[in-house]
Amino acid sequence: MSESVIRHDFERPNAFTQAQLGWEPWLEPVPVDELTPRQYEGLVDKGRANSPYFRLLARDPDILGARTRTDNDIFYNEKGGLPRAQRELSAAAASRTNGCLFCASVHSRFAAQKSKRPEDVQRLLDGGTAAPQNDPQWRAVIDASVALTVTPGEFSAEHVQQLRDAGLDDLAIADAIHGAAFFNWANRLMLSLGEPTPPAA
Template identity: 80%
Template sequence: MSETVIQHTFEAPNVFTQEELGWEAWLPPLPLEELTDRHYDGLVDRGRANSPYFRLLVRDPDILGARTRTDNDIFYNEKGGLTRALRELSATAASRTNGCIFCASVHSRFASHKSKRPEDVQRLLDEGTSARQDDPQWRAVIDASVALTRIPDEFGPEHVRALRDAGLDDVAIIDAINGAAFFNWANRLMLSLGEPTPPAEKR
């Protein structure tokens, strides 16, 4: 039985960054020319066909479709609840905790852009989730996200109380929980299927 050996011409990033990284699958993504209408329905956004990650997941288009619609609702449905900046911060904190360099790079960029606070986001990446954050909402969202990510049983009434004391209502608190829970799973899926690659100009 023949074996496929993946030979890298790059050194995988090992530092958390806000740079735009690439990603390489350890299993073969579905080739673009093999995508059918059913696959594009599963991708939801046709532009995702350019991503090797989504072309790998689209081998099961029904599950990917459910996953993508859930992802979109968590991050883009802003009819009340948590602000987009705090949703991205929650995903960044989960990704930092799980060691998912690629996801952390994506969501830290969004958190920086939406909050206009790139230094605070970079401090989280550089020093970890326990790094100083003077904003009570940021502190509460980060702490709740970390607790849910490490061991869900660590999340308890004290985290809900901190979120509420920071001025978040019930819908915003549910958003924080959903975002962290989703990304705890999404990080682990991505970490098991491939690895980040350096920015294109550094390969």
């Protein structure tokens, strides 16, 4: 693996958006034709080989495998708990707080699609996490996600009570926490390894 940093020459996006952004790494990812069976196992889904981000993480396939299975369980296991839209909202709020344009674009787009409330999601992107939200559940999920993201010590029993008062049970509260906590970590990893590219024309 080359230790040299890859320099990109493109106009970087500078605003939060629901549009589909790209992402380019600053370090060389594993070429598709050099991925080993063990690295494919780490990808979990072979389609992720199309992503330079996941091919970069495939340099440590065991950690990538654990990361991807955790990600999938948080967002795709809908056997009870928080609806998918609010899980995506928790990740979008964490990403908006951390300034990760790429992750915010992905999860805000899913939150908008699953909830059919793109204007509410866009308000989060444009106005920030303190922007007004009329839905008490959305307000509670956003507030809890922000507290966890700023520093876990900011998250308190008051946030749990706010989530409970908004109608969430224990499993739904755990889902909100997991979505924000996972992307609090994932944002920082992505921000340190590369940068977003503008939406495709």
